Amino acid sequence: MKANLRIGITQGVNLTPQLLQSIRLLQLTAPQLEQELRQALERNPLLEQEEIEDEDAEEAVPEAAAVEVAAWDELPEPAFLSGGATGGGDEDATLRIADGESSDPRLRLLRELALHWDPADLEVAAWWLDHCDDRGYLERPLDELLAAARAAFPHRAGDVGLLRIRLLHGDWPGMAAADARECLAAQLRALPADASTGLAARILDQQMELLAAHDVDALAAATGADPGAVQAAVATILSLRPHPVQAPVAAEDGHIVPDVIAWRAGGGWRVALSSRGAPRLRIAPHCERALAGSDHQVLRGLLDEARWLVRGVNMRNETLLRTAQVLVERQAGFLDHGPEAILPLTLREVADAIGMHESTVSRIVSGKYIQTPRGTFELKRLFAVRLEGAEVSGAAVRAMVKRLIDEEPANAPLADDVIAGLLARQGIRIARRTVAKYRDQLSIGPARARRRAATRPARPSRQEYV
Known part of the structure; x- marks a missing residue:
């Protein structure tokens, strides 16, 4: 065996305890x-609760804190932002930080896949998940995404489709499905095989229209099966999830405590951190003066710990406030006029506005809520993807589709192509299938089903039979 000596220079971030605490x-x-x-x-014992005299007063971040903000901006991005796993062999040290369950389903699934997927396969899986909507369905047609995936991973052009199938039938059955049929079929395949699941798979594959109409007799005639067996197969299908995204294992609280509050004042929008619940801490002045010249290791350790905590909380609050201010300024139209006025906005645009990295913005908005006159919702809702070839966001167009359907005549519901034409008159040109996609996301049936529901006679109550 021959021993070799290599000399090289590598660039990395030294994750000190203070920096790890700041990130957490x-x-x-x-x-x-x-x-x-x-x-x-x-x-x-060196910490004490500070009495708040002026809730609107803002504290300046210490100079040392600004240095640490720049330090955590150099950390590797989360996998769902970069589109793949971090390089360098070792895992990202931030993943070992204790924190709560993420509200991003893609990040939760990636953490599960990292336990048994190869890093190279995980990179492709992250790409597919980045092109799924919040329900777990592909955001664009499968053919287009396959071509884009082969271009993004030319050295694995033959594997990208197989890895999507592996996702589809993996830990979360139905994830990255092209449509509801594929999602439900993947969930059926994960169930124990019996006569009911076999018939259910045939119904999904050949009789989706009759299934949507809940016509058991027609399904029995089309499949040649007994009506009782068809009823059991339909019940099996109805027991499946309508979308593949799974809820976090941890139980959610029954109420939401907002992190930020936004309100209108003086002709504009103002933003402040919520002061409910969390106490404001400071180092007891007399303790700090007493320890100024002391070399007592235990007490000096407590003093350093107190300083790190106060500094980290100040950085967290300052970053959250600056991020919320940019979000509210950019989405003032949404807060004033509703979902149809939401503008396209990305993590990068907000990061550039506050002078930080995308990963910092992603961390600070994850799981945070803002209270507004329009309701309390996650800060992530103020981000929106630009509709391809247009100056509006997909969320705004989805809201327009909902408004047009809500205002349609009950006896003459609007077809998808008619809705696309009405939007084209407003300068928004989208395809009929895009209207159908947004309608499915809103859990609204096609025009034929809406007309049938409007004309169906109401069932008499039991009192009318008496």
């Missing part, structure tokens, strides 16, 4: 931050 604080929601700070009050 950045990702905490309002209830989690409150719990963290109250535990720190009990654990560290």
Whole structure:
């Protein structure tokens, strides 16, 4: 065996305990931050709760804190942002930080896949997940995405389709499905095989229209099966999830504590951090003065810990406030006029506006809620993808589709091509299949089903039979 000596230079980030704590604080929601700070009050005698005299007063971030903000901006991006796993052999150290369950389903699934997928396959899986909507369906036609995937991974052009199939029949059956038929078929395949699932698979493959009409007799005639067996097969299909995205394992709280509050004042929108719950901490002045010249290791350690915590909370609050201000400024039209006025906005645009990295913006908005006169919702809702070939967002067009359907005559519902024509008159040119996609996302049936529902006579109540 021959020993070789190599000399090389590598670039990396030294994840100090202070930086790790700052990153963890950045990702905490309002209830989690409150719990963290109250535990720190009990654990560290050098900390005390600061009385808030002016809730609108803003604290400047210390200069040292700004340096640490720049440090965490250099950390590797999460896999769902970069489109793949981090390089360099070792896993991203930020993944070992204890935190709550992510609200992003793609990130939750990637964490599960990382346990048994190869890094190279995980990179392609992340690409497919980035092209899925929040329900887990592909955002664009399968043929277009296959061509784009082969261009993105030319060295694996023959594997990208197989890896989507592996996702489709993997940990979350139906993930990255092209349509509802493929999603439900993947979930059926994951069930134990019996006569009911076999008949259900035939119905999904050949009789989707009769299934949508819930016509058991017609299904029995078309499949040649007994009506009782058809009823059991339909019940099996109805027991499946309408979309593949799974909810987090952890139970959600029954209420939401907003992290940010936005309100109209003086002709514009104002933003402030919510002061409910989380205490404001500071280092007790008399303790800091007493330890100025002390070399007591335990007390000096407590003092350093208190300083790191106060500094990290200040950085977290400052970053959250600046991010929320940019989001509210860019989406003022949405807050004033509703979903139809939401503008295209990406993580990169917000990151450029506040002078930070996309990964920092992603961490600070994950799981955070904003309270507005229009309701309380996740900060992520203020991001919107630009509709291809247009200056509006897909979310705005989806809201327009919903409004047109809500306002349509009950006896003459609008077909998808008619809706596309009405939108074209407003300067928004989209295909009929795009209208159908948005209608499916809104859980609205086609024009034929809406007309049938409007003309179906109401069933008499039991009192009318008496």
